[in-house]
Amino acid sequence: MARRLRVAVVGSGPAGLYCAQILTEDADRDVTVDVFERLPTPFGLVRYGVAPDHQKIKSIVASLAETFESPRVRFLGNVTVGSDVTIEELRARYDAVVLASGAPLDRRLGVAGEDLTGVLAARNFVSWYSGHPDADFDTSLLDVERAMVIGVGNVALDVARMLVRTPDELRRTDVPEHVIEVLAGHAVREMLVVGRRGPQFAKFTNKELVELAAVDSADVIVAPEELLLPEAEQARVAAQPAVKRLLASLQKIAGREPYGRDRRIRFLFDRTPVEFLGDTTVTAARLARTTDPTIVEDLDTGLILPAVGYRSTALSGVPFDDSSGTIPHRDSRVLDRDAQVSGLYVVGWAKRGPSGVIGTNRLCASETVAAVLEDAATLLERDRPDEPIDTLLQARGVTVIDWHRWQLIEAAEARLGAEHGRDRVKLYDRELMLTAAGVGGTPAS
Numbered sequence: 001m002a003r004r005l006r007v008a009v010v011g012s013g014p015a016g017l018y019c020a021q022i023l024t025e026d027a028d029r030d031v032t033v034d035v036f037e038r039l040p041t042p043f044g045l046v047r048y049g050v051a052p053d054h055q056k057i058k059s060i061v062a063s064l065a066e067t068f069e070s071p072r073v074r075f076l077g078n079v080t081v082g083s084d085v086t087i088e089e090l091r092a093r094y095d096a097v098v099l100a101s102g103a104p105l106d107r108r109l110g111v112a113g114e115d116l117t118g119v120l121a122a123r124n125f126v127s128w129y130s131g132h133p134d135a136d137f138d139t140s141l142l143d144v145e146r147a148m149v150i151g152v153g154n155v156a157l158d159v160a161r162m163l164v165r166t167p168d169e170l171r172r173t174d175v176p177e178h179v180i181e182v183l184a185g186h187a188v189r190e191m192l193v194v195g196r197r198g199p200q201f202a203k204f205t206n207k208e209l210v211e212l213a214a215v216d217s218a219d220v221i222v223a224p225e226e227l228l229l230p231e232a233e234q235a236r237v238a239a240q241p242a243v244k245r246l247l248a249s250l251q252k253i254a255g256r257e258p259y260g261r262d263r264r265i266r267f268l269f270d271r272t273p274v275e276f277l278g279d280t281t282v283t284a285a286r287l288a289r290t291t292d293p294t295i296v297e298d299l300d301t302g303l304i305l306p307a308v309g310y311r312s313t314a315l316s317g318v319p320f321d322d323s324s325g326t327i328p329h330r331d332s333r334v335l336d337r338d339a340q341v342s343g344l345y346v347v348g349w350a351k352r353g354p355s356g357v358i359g360t361n362r363l364c365a366s367e368t369v370a371a372v373l374e375d376a377a378t379l380l381e382r383d384r385p386d387e388p389i390d391t392l393l394q395a396r397g398v399t400v401i402d403w404h405r406w407q408l409i410e411a412a413e414a415r416l417g418a419e420h421g422r423d424r425v426k427l428y429d430r431e432l433m434l435t436a437a438g439v440g441g442t443p444a445s
């Protein structure tokens with residue numbers, strides 16, 4: 001290579017960090033990577049999506065953090081690409097820009113009443129219990145007897161499980177103290193988990209189902225009639241071991257006598273939400289049998305959390321496919337109406353949509369990096385002024401949280417944890433994070 005390849009990665013979730021790791025893993029490759037992140041904190045949904053009681057999965061942050069042990073990778077947190085700095089400005093300064101901005105918006109159900117108060121995407125609740133600085137969840141919504149999550153993926157199970165976790169269990173996580181307080185005392189007694197299709201199409205994994213079934217703070221209920229399959233389906237299921245296992249677990253739950261616990265999680269399958277009822281605030285959900293729409297039931301509820309997937313968002317200056325909710329690409333190279341946008345790449349959920357586990361993003365990142373490296377010779381032909389982005393950000397008064405400052409935030413979280421007799425307690429307020437990082441009102445010690 002003629003000169004060093006300079007790469008900007010937009011987003012510090014697993015996809016972006018795997019890209020940075022793979023790009024710099026070969027000591028002989030002359031590459032530097034700047035990772036831009038709109039939050040003061042790295043790790044994307046590993047910090048703000050993966051359920052707090054899944055600490056084992058969350059421990060993946062340790063290997064993601066190793067990305068920054070390389071002197072060739074920098075973290076530029078608290079910088080929003082699109083407002084603090086534009087894509088064009090990045091493209092002018094870096095040979096390649098990799099979009100790893102995830103899928104931060106919610107898919108809608110398209111059901112009448114979806115905008116009533118009390119109907120809000122599960123992401124809002126997830127962000128709140130995860131201590132996301134932009135979380136917007138009115139906790140008074142939990143003052144209802146019955147709540148409903150729509151969707152039968154792992155996120156739906158996370159939400160149901162988190163609602164019944166005990167304070168003791170929550171104290172073993174890093175959720176903020178106010179979250180524990182609310183979750184300890186909320187009024188929800190019944191949580192319905194509603195799937196549009198039959199149980200054989202449930203998207204959650206058996207592992208998550210078994211974990212939920214084992215909670216001792218709630219009865220997990222599946223009525224046997226929810227699991228009756230049409231004959232034609234039975235042969236199909238028999239040929240799919242994973243589905244068979246899942247159905248066997250559901251059958252096992254259906255065969256249990258309820259313990260009479262204070263809270264219940266109940267599964268309903270083959271139900272399509274047709275309308276959410278209420279004046280300004282939701283009071284009930286009208287559900288129809290998917291296989292027989294003449295059977296309709298209205299179920300009282302004051303909180304409906306659709307968990308039906310995520311979509312990416314259009315970044316100014318970046319093509320966007322509205323129908324798939326992703327950034328269009330061919331072999332990870334961003335496309336503008338079928339033409340490749342030179343030096344612009346995509347990875348992770350912004351590329352694939354919300355699918356797969358964290359590790360899937362590693363494979364995805366290796367494909368994206370392969371495209372960048374394949375194009376490197378051409379990218380390096382372009383003359384690029386050596387104007388560090390730092391000068392531009394400084395001139396705009398953008399407060400950058402670098403890796404050291406992030407470590408100060410981490411240290412403050414550990415101190416807060418110690419104060420409460422816990423390992424770590426997340427800071428959830430952006431100002432407090434900046435203060436802890438030594439760039440807010442009160443410098444960190």
Ligand SMILES: Cc1cc2nc3c(=O)[nH]c(=O)nc-3n(C[C@H](O)[C@H](O)[C@H](O)COP(=O)(O)OP(=O)(O)OC[C@H]3O[C@@H](n4cnc5c(N)ncnc54)[C@H](O)[C@@H]3O)c2cc1C
Binds near residue numbers: 012361
């Ligand atoms: C609720 C939930 C629970 C999950 N639980 C699990 C689990 O238990 N196990 C598992 O394997 N997977 C789980 N996943 C999936 C996993 O989190 C994703 O596969 C993974 O996080 C996707 O990685 P990503 O880097 O593409 O996106 P993200 O993790 O979303 O990262 C994108 C990053 O880009 C940043 N960003 C966005 N826009 C900009 C911008 N304009 N400028 C700068 N930065 C920007 C965001 O702030 C974010 O940090 C879960 C997902 C969700 C939603």
